Amino acid sequence: MSLPQNNNKINSFNEFNIPAKFDNNTVSNVPSFTYLEAAKSIIDFKSLISDNISYRKAPNATFQPADIIDFMVDGSTLGYSRFSHFENLRQDAGYLKIKDFNVPSEKVCRDLLKALPEESRNELRKLNKDLLSLMAKNQAPREVILDFDDTVCTVFGNQEGSANGYNPRYKGRPSFKEKVAIISKTDELLNLTLEEGTHHSNHEFLKFLESCIETLPETWYLKRIRADRGFFDQKNFRYCEDNGIEYIIKAKMQNGVKKIIDYANENSDQYPWVKIDNTFSVTEIRIPLKSWDRERRFVLIKKSLPKCNKKGQMLFEEFTYEYQAIVTNVDYLTAEEVFNDYNQRCNIENKIDELKEGFAFDQNTQINRKCNELYLLIKMIAFNLNNWFKRTFLPESMHHHEITTLRRIFYKIAGNICGSGWYKHIRFAPNKILEKTIKHLRTALTDFRKKVVLN
Secondary structure (H helix, E strand, O other), X not given: OOOOOOHHHHHHHHHHOOOOOOOOOOEEOOOOHHHHHHHHHHOOHHHHHHHHOOOOOOOOOOOOHHHHHHHHHHHHHOOOOOHHHHHHHHOOHXXXXXXXXXXXXXXXXXXXXXXXXXXXXXXXXXXXXHHHHHHHHOOOOEEEEEEEEEEEEEOOOOOOOOEOOOOOOOOOOOXXXXXXXXXXXXXXXXXXXXXXXXXXXXXXXXXXXXXXXXHOOOOEEEEEEEEOHHHOOHHHHHHHHHOOOEEEEEOOOOHHHHHHHHHHHHOOOOOOOEEOOOOEEXXXXXXXXXXXXXXXXXXXXXXXXXXXXXXXXXXXXXEEEEEEEEEEOXXXXXXXHHHHHHHHOOHHHHHHHHHHHHHOOOOOOOXXXXXXXXXXXXXXXXXXXXXHHHHHOOOHHHOOOOHHHHHHHHHOOOEEEEOOHHHOEEEOOOOHHHHHHHHHHHHHHHHHHHHHHHO
8 A cells, every 4th residue: 555645744754854963072961970970079989999999900001990990880870780881871972071081991891890809899898888987977976777688689691609599580590699788767778798599588697787887987876777587586686685786677477476476365455456557456575485595575566457258359347367576675665666667677678679770789690700799889889879979969859869760850861061171061951950959969069078178
């Protein structure tokens, strides 16, 4: 069938089928990144890397490890999750202008991960600690609550160190386990591990906890830890009790815990259920499990669910119940407050989603395990750098934005970086929200720089 032809349709087609030119050397997909670069310059981020990474390339090498790691942090922050994507960033005229036209290739990044020695993993963790300490210098002392969790990261190749463990989504596929520790409310990522998929959540947890405490800046004091039932272990409770750390940890529904719930129900006059809302009620009891050396406080939670008939219809006059239990050494909170406090821990699941979706934490694409862990640690540093930047310099309304949102409304709005030297400036399309954000940001950066110079 032939399409009808007339002059109007041809003119309309020609109006849209226009030629393209590729000669603009000022347009950028990431012009707002210059403000993060300004923040990095205030804390001398590249020197911070050099001070911690002992490995050096040959003196005549174009790029030293600090240059390469700095570029990888930029790429992770801007959403270039794979090494092959780095080439897109290297072709961005505005980014090149920000970096003085001197950035490494993706091959150079890969080669560095292969060349870095084993001890570089500890050096990157020390770099993360020093970065957090720099942030803390300009903050008031504070108590922190630390949330723990782990996540399964499936691998789709033959990665060294992966194993066929519990994998809820891709059953039978090899995976890694990644354990993370995140500070509640302010979201700093203290540490992470890359482990075999067969490892339990509680694998070497106390060693991990001690590394997190060691990473805390001097003016940040650990008040409490919160964790799910994978960390339910008397060794963890005893460690916290002996070191003056509060804990709120969900209990495994093992036989001993079920017997405690049955006992509370049978003696409801002694352990009355206090209704929180139409769904949840709480009570508490102090009792030791059979294998424990002391009694501990259990907060029991009862969830009311309407029964269903054979047709699947809810019978709101009849109920069935589900139970949960939390063990804690926090005595000054009521049972309801303990329950509500534990529920705030759920934000760590959102943060893990952000780490996966925004920083590709679940993409361990290198065959060598060391390379995967090194790159994961670099992403951790990128996450903390961005977190510090948004909470220190961006308007308060943006403090809780995840990285995907920040890229959409700030980092990755196209513009032209024009001029040079003192006359350098960015030209955006009209955007009142971005205009207000950058005005606030530039003032905050200037004030912070003055404070750093005075100190």
